[in-house]
Structure formats: structure tokens, C-alpha cells
Amino acid sequence: MIGEAFGLYTHIRNNVFRSRMLLAGLFVLAYLASYGAILAATGFLGLPRGAEPFSYAASRFVGAFPFITLGVIVWIFIGYRINVAMIGAVTGAKGLERGEAQRLYELLENLCISRGIPMPKLMIIEDQALNAFASGVNEKQYTVTVTRGLIENLSEAEVEAVLAHELTHIRNGDVKLMVIAVVIAGVLSFLSEVMFRSMRFSGSSSRDSSDNKGAAIAIIAGIVIMAVAGVLASVIRFSLSRSREYLADAGAVELTKNPDAMISALLKISGRADIEGVPSGIMDMCVENDPDDMSDLFSTHPSINKRVQALINTAGGRLPAKLQQVSERPDLPSIVESRGPWGPKTPHV
Numbered sequence: 001m002i003g004e005a006f007g008l009y010t011h012i013r014n015n016v017f018r019s020r021m022l023l024a025g026l027f028v029l030a031y032l033a034s035y036g037a038i039l040a041a042t043g044f045l046g047l048p049r050g051a052e053p054f055s056y057a058a059s060r061f062v063g064a065f066p067f068i069t070l071g072v073i074v075w076i077f078i079g080y081r082i083n084v085a086m087i088g089a090v091t092g093a094k095g096l097e098r099g100e101a102q103r104l105y106e107l108l109e110n111l112c113i114s115r116g117i118p119m120p121k122l123m124i125i126e127d128q129a130l131n132a133f134a135s136g137v138n139e140k141q142y143t144v145t146v147t148r149g150l151i152e153n154l155s156e157a158e159v160e161a162v163l164a165h166e167l168t169h170i171r172n173g174d175v176k177l178m179v180i181a182v183v184i185a186g187v188l189s190f191l192s193e194v195m196f197r198s199m200r201f202s203g204s205s206s207r208d209s210s211d212n213k214g215a216a217i218a219i220i221a222g223i224v225i226m227a228v229a230g231v232l233a234s235v236i237r238f239s240l241s242r243s244r245e246y247l248a249d250a251g252a253v254e255l256t257k258n259p260d261a262m263i264s265a266l267l268k269i270s271g272r273a274d275i276e277g278v279p280s281g282i283m284d285m286c287v288e289n290d291p292d293d294m295s296d297l298f299s300t301h302p303s304i305n306k307r308v309q310a311l312i313n314t315a316g317g318r319l320p321a322k323l324q325q326v327s328e329r330p331d332l333p334s335i336v337e338s339r340g341p342w343g344p345k346t347p348h349v
Helices: 001-045 053-091 102-115 150-154 155-174 175-199 212-239 243-256 259-269 304-315 323-328
Strands: 119-127 132-135 141-147
Touching: 001 053, 001 175, 001 212, 053 119, 053 132, 053 212, 053 243, 102 119, 102 155, 102 243, 119 150, 132 155, 132 175, 141 150, 141 155, 150 155, 150 323, 155 175, 155 259, 243 259, 243 304, 243 323, 259 304
Parallel strands: 119 141
Antiparallel strands: 132 141
16 A cells, blocks of 8 residues: 555654654763763762852863763764674573574575565574564664564464564664664663762862752752653653554564464463563563553553554454454453453463
8 A cells, every 4th residue: 555655664764863863862861961960979079169069060061071972972882883792691682593493594584585684683582471572773783582482382473473573673774763762771871870980089179068058959950950861761762653563563464464473473472571681671672562550651562452453453364263252242341452351461372
């Protein structure tokens, strides 16, 4: 459909624009967090005699400005060059050789050949959660990581659908965008730590801590500024369009021609997606990031029910037979419209 093609290419073009805006926003947030850290540290350490906390912190910030800029540039460079290794280190993912998972490699290879997509690397996380994600910012880095639970609990067709979903994220430019978001979260915490440590050991022989009121104001203001920077970083994270998951689901159907497999995979993954010990920024990159029990308002992913409904409405998908039977009973809510009669988690199918 023309509208679908327009939507896809608009999404890809918008991802390029968002990537540039995120990089610009990273510098702004880094400067804001750094000034807040300097201001708070100034209050903790005391001021030179007669100095005003905000102007003094501003002067220190101006002096640190080139180093902050250089630090952000270096962080971005490191993030771009070794993001896959960094993600692998925090998730415990290991490289998967063809001989260890011949059929998995064949599924991914066939999908890549069908669309002329370069073959990404394969990695595995030894966890019983059901999930997968793609990482990397260029063709040399692109990697698809799956959990042990995913390949042990999903059928071949369902695994193929998940692999196609992740390949679509790579093709659409979603992966690069999410890597930048992870870099933003990392650089803010890194800069705050560096600033506090550098101010702590910067010496205070000429400082006067007698103005307790001014010091307290500086500390509170600095903490508030850093908190604002953290909130803005979260806003950036949550503002990343959740339409990327709908488009990746649709892309998986386009590659596999099997909407039922994508639906079945999503239903199996739902409620079993949390990978133990994996940071939230990386969970945002996964095929599913289970929303909080209270609400999915601030979730980075649409709910599984909404994604399943979209596949039914737009791709001609169908629920698994036993779930169709349940949803047809008038005394029970539809599995698509709610979490089903089994409670807050979708049942394993």
C-alpha cells in the first residue's frame, strides 16, 4: 500500500532527524547536569570568602566547559565504536557460532538474503526470559541477541518472526536511535560522578563555610538541576515513538508472510520478557519490555494486546486456536481487549 510505504520511509527519515536531535540534546543535558554537579559540590565544599555560589559555580563551569565537551565527544566515540561490546558486557551475552546453532543461523540468513540485508552477528544470553534485541550502529556492528529461553520455548516459525522483527529494527534505523538513547543515560551518570569526585579533591584552603545558608541553597539548587537533567533524559527516552514496535511487527510479517507466528510469539513472550540484571535502557531495545503492573502509560513499548490487535486488524493475523475459543466465550473478556481471565499476565501458549 502507498500509505504503508510512505509511513515506513517517513519513519526512517524521522529516525535520522531524531538521531541528530538526540546527539544535540546530549550536549545540552551534559552541560546542565555538569553545572548542577558543580553547584552542589560548591555548596558541599564551601565558597571562597565573599563569593556568591551561583556566579562562582558558573565561573567554574565556564572553565570546565571545554573538558565537558571533549568528554561527551569521547563518550559518543566510545559508545559508537564499542556499543555492542558494552551491551554484551552488561547483559552477559556471548557470541554464537554457526556450529552451535545451525538452524538459528539458517533462519536469520534466509531472512537477510530475501531482502538483501547484510547478515548481522548472533549472540545469546543464558537466561530463561523470552526476549531478543538488535544492537549496533553500522553494518560491521549489527548484532541480534536472543535469550536461551526464547529459542527453547518458541517454535521455529515464532523464532523466525522474532528475528525478522529485529532485522526490521535494523533496517528502519531504530537500533541506532536506541543506542544513542543508551549513551545519553550513561554519559549523564558518568559526568555527575566525575564532577563530584573532581570537586571533592580540588582543595579548600581558602574556602569559607560560614555562610551555611548560601551553601545549603547551592546544594539544593545543584541537586534540583541534576534531577531536571535526569527527568529530561527520561522524557527523551519515553518520547521515542512507540510506533517503531508496530512497524517492526509489520516488517516481520512482510519478511515471513506469517502474521500468526508473530502473534503467537508475542503472546508467549508477554509476561516472560524481563531479563534478570539487564539495565532498563537495554530492555527498551528488546522485542518486549513488560510495562509496569499499574499502567503502560510510560512504557517504551505498546502493550502486547495492542500489538496483537494491530496484527489482526492490518495483517490478517489470527489468535492461536485455543485463545480464539476462550475469547469467543461471552462470559470472558477477549484476550485482545484485556489481559485475559488468567490475571495480569498473558498465558503461555
